[in-house]
Amino acid sequence: MSRIKIYNARILPMTEDTAIIDGGVLTVEDDRISYVGDGSDEPEGVQYDREIDAKGNLVMPGFKNSHTHSGMTFLRSFADDLPLDRWLNEAIFPREARLQDDDIYWCTKLAIMEYLTSGVTACFDMYLRPYEIARASEECGFRMVQTGSMNNFSQSLELQEEWYNELNDKNPLTSYLFGYHAEYTCSKELLEGLARLADRYKAPVWGHNSETENEVKGCLERYGLTPTEFADSLGLFAYGGGGYHCVYLSDNDIEIFKKRGLHIVTNPGSNTKLASGIAPISKYMRAGIDIAIGTDGPASNNCLDMFREMFLVTGLAKLHDMDASSVDANEVLKMATVGGARAMGLDDCDCLAKGKAADLIILDLDKPEMQPLNNISKNVVYSGSKADVKLTMVAGRVLYEDGRFSLGEDPDRIKKEVSRVIERMRDI
Numbered sequence: 001m002s003r004i005k006i007y008n009a010r011i012l013p014m015t016e017d018t019a020i021i022d023g024g025v026l027t028v029e030d031d032r033i034s035y036v037g038d039g040s041d042e043p044e045g046v047q048y049d050r051e052i053d054a055k056g057n058l059v060m061p062g063f064k065n066s067h068t069h070s071g072m073t074f075l076r077s078f079a080d081d082l083p084l085d086r087w088l089n090e091a092i093f094p095r096e097a098r099l100q101d102d103d104i105y106w107c108t109k110l111a112i113m114e115y116l117t118s119g120v121t122a123c124f125d126m127y128l129r130p131y132e133i134a135r136a137s138e139e140c141g142f143r144m145v146q147t148g149s150m151n152n153f154s155q156s157l158e159l160q161e162e163w164y165n166e167l168n169d170k171n172p173l174t175s176y177l178f179g180y181h182a183e184y185t186c187s188k189e190l191l192e193g194l195a196r197l198a199d200r201y202k203a204p205v206w207g208h209n210s211e212t213e214n215e216v217k218g219c220l221e222r223y224g225l226t227p228t229e230f231a232d233s234l235g236l237f238a239y240g241g242g243g244y245h246c247v248y249l250s251d252n253d254i255e256i257f258k259k260r261g262l263h264i265v266t267n268p269g270s271n272t273k274l275a276s277g278i279a280p281i282s283k284y285m286r287a288g289i290d291i292a293i294g295t296d297g298p299a300s301n302n303c304l305d306m307f308r309e310m311f312l313v314t315g316l317a318k319l320h321d322m323d324a325s326s327v328d329a330n331e332v333l334k335m336a337t338v339g340g341a342r343a344m345g346l347d348d349c350d351c352l353a354k355g356k357a358a359d360l361i362i363l364d365l366d367k368p369e370m371q372p373l374n375n376i377s378k379n380v381v382y383s384g385s386k387a388d389v390k391l392t393m394v395a396g397r398v399l400y401e402d403g404r405f406s407l408g409e410d411p412d413r414i415k416k417e418v419s420r421v422i423e424r425m426r427d428i
Contacts, residue, residue: 002049002396004028004358009054010365011036012377013352014061014337020376026059028358031172031395036352052391058363058376061352062121062392063306064340067244067265067294070111071104071127074421075299084212084274092299095425096128104129106417108136113411114304115142116400119389121359124265124294124344126179126206126244128154130163134174140407141397143359145344147179147206150194151186157193164201173395177241177345182208183219183227188234195235204345205236209243212276216248228253237262242343244294245270246284247277254287263290263343266335268312269303270296278320281313281327291335292343307388310336310381329381362391 004027011024013036025039027046035042072092079091104127115123122143125133130146137144146167148160160178167176178198180186198205209227210216219227228249231237237256242263249257249264257264266279284291293313295304310332317327341350349357365373369383392400405411 002028002030003034003046004396004398005046005048005051006054006059006362007039007051008056009059009362010056010376011352012058012060014334015351015353020058024059026352026360028393028396031358031397033352033354033356033358033360035354052362054362055366057365057390058380059352059360060363060380061337061341061350062359062361062394063119063336064292064344064346064349065115065118065120065123065295065304065306066292066340066343067267067296068111068123068125068304069127069297069299070123070125070133071099071107071129072297072299073107073110073114074103074418074425076302078422079299080273080302084276085214087274087300098425099128099421101129101132102417103421105132105136106414107421108133109140109407109409109414110418111298111304112137112140112142112407113405113414114298116392116405117389118305118307118386119361119363119392120304120306121361121392121394122340122344122346122349124292124340126181127297130167130176134167134171137174138171139409141394141399142173143346143349143357143394144174145177145346146175147177149179149181150190151181152190153185157190157197160194161197164197164203175345177206178203179206179241180236182211182215183230184215188223191231191234191236195238198236198239198241202239204239204241205231206241207231207236207243209246210248210253211245211271213248226250226253228256232256232260242290244296245276245279247271247279249280249284254284254289257284257289258287261290263292263339265292265294265340265343266313267294267296267309268316269305269309270300272312272316273302274300278316280320281317282321282323285327285331290339290342292340293332293336294340305386306336307380307384307386310384314381329378332381333377358393358396360393361389363388364390 011021027035
């Protein structure tokens with residue numbers, strides 16, 4: 001059994017509110033938290049393999065990047081400044097068609113490196129070759145929930161069922177949920193089949209939803225329904241799930257999200273860069289819908305940085321509403337941690353409490369941008385950055401600390417392998 005003690009910490013458990021435990025102690029046994037508190041009732045006589053003096057820095061749950069396409073790291077800054085339809089059809093799809101299994105394996109490892117530097121302890125990934133993504137994640141010790149990206153051209157119903165059975169309950173770090181790319185890339189018959197599959201397993205379904213005005217307009221022209229209404233009419237949401245982006249939900253769409261207990265994953269960085277629009281986050285909050293935050297993929301964002309996303313969630317909401325009080329930073333912090341865990345089905349990774357998974361980060365509060373400590377939780381959202389991440393722990397293992405990775409792989413090799421992938425694609 002491995003035991004780690006973190007002491008002399010400011011601990012933000014994210015259990016009920018954003019109250020901070022000063023002079024806090026947190027202990028870990030194997031992959032679980034065994035104690036969180038001020039140390040006054042800490043079990044005595046325990047021998048630890050490692051004791052970490054937090055030096056007054058902040059210990060909090062890791063961020064959950066709730067929508068991304070990790071394997072797209074090879075296209076970072078390669079297909080920029082194009083509208084979404086041209087970006088997909090002219091730059092992305094042709095190159096993705098040439099990807100090999102090892103390509104996605106290495107590209108996923110590069111993304112994991114960036115997640116760790118951003119304090120991300122789990123991500124919700126939608127991409128190709130789920131076995132390779134799971135292999136990369138398990139080898140790195142990173143937590144990865146995958147969902148399908150089924151469409152008319154790839155990822156059949158048969159494959160989704162195979163992946164659902166093969167990638168769940170085999171390794172505690174990786175899991176799989178049913179998903180489809182979007183209404184506009186799937187036939188009605190294909191989505192009907194997915195609804196039957198979800199019903200067979202009583203499972204949630206995820207997909208891109210109402211990312212652009214044209215997406216909604218096209219669905220209305222085809223079926224007389226919005227993407228949310230259409231998916232719900234087919235029974236896709238009978239057992240929950242949710243949508244990525246959700247920039248243009250109608251009032252009836254919002255009612256469906258409430259009725260079905262669906263989650264919204266907002267992606268402000270990607271939506272800003274692709275000029276898709278600003279999601280009305282405050283409206284969704286008033287409706288009581290669970291909200292999480294994702295970066296989207298590294299080809300559209302281009303940065304897998306949850307600090308930037310948190311700032312954009314609240315900043316863009318204030319602009320959208322023309323109200324400086326809109327979407328409080330503490331609510332955004334909940335979206336990035338608790339909300340993401342709930343969306344991904346990671347109920348034991350949502351907060352820091354005894355028995356929960358030891359997925360946590362330490363942020364450097366001594367950095368100039370974090371001083372003075374007037375309001376630590378709001379500092380994280382409004383002025384925090386990746387440079388403040390001192391340590392990232394997943395399932396009780398320190399995978400990143402003070403600029404060094406512990407992934408069982410040479411970081412330089414990972415970067416070189418990904419560079420070889422894009423070199424093969426440049427002639428397309």
